[in-house]
Amino acid sequence: MTNPDTTDDRTDKTTKGAIFASCGHKIYDISSGVDIRIREWDCDAISGFRRSVTYAHYCQPCADMLGANGDLIETDEQEDDWLSGQGTDDEQA
Numbered sequence: 001m002t003n004p005d006t007t008d009d010r011t012d013k014t015t016k017g018a019i020f021a022s023c024g025h026k027i028y029d030i031s032s033g034v035d036i037r038i039r040e041w042d043c044d045a046i047s048g049f050r051r052s053v054t055y056a057h058y059c060q061p062c063a064d065m066l067g068a069n070g071d072l073i074e075t076d077e078q079e080d081d082w083l084s085g086q087g088t089d090d091e092q093a
């Protein structure tokens with residue numbers, strides 16, 4: 001899947017007029033990206049691993065890829081379930 005507003009080359013260092021989405025891809029219009037929430041794990045030396053949520057603005061192809069992997073949170077209820085330990089997690093299950 002390609003998005004005409006997105007370069008596929010993250011090594012493109014031309015920054016004039018560029019907007020870099022959270023995924024690292026360059027987009028040319030902030031509305032061509034999408035706001036997403038991602039299921040994540042965080043950790044520190046005291047609490048160890050714990051569930052977290054990352055809010056980000058991704059290009060559409062990267063958001064689609066995360067969605068296909070089941071890593072996106074689409075509703076507040078899914079976010080609550082994830083953070084309370086009830087959400088899907090393929091790595092830690």
Ligand SMILES: [Zn+2]
Binds near residue numbers: 060
């Ligand atoms: Zn991207």
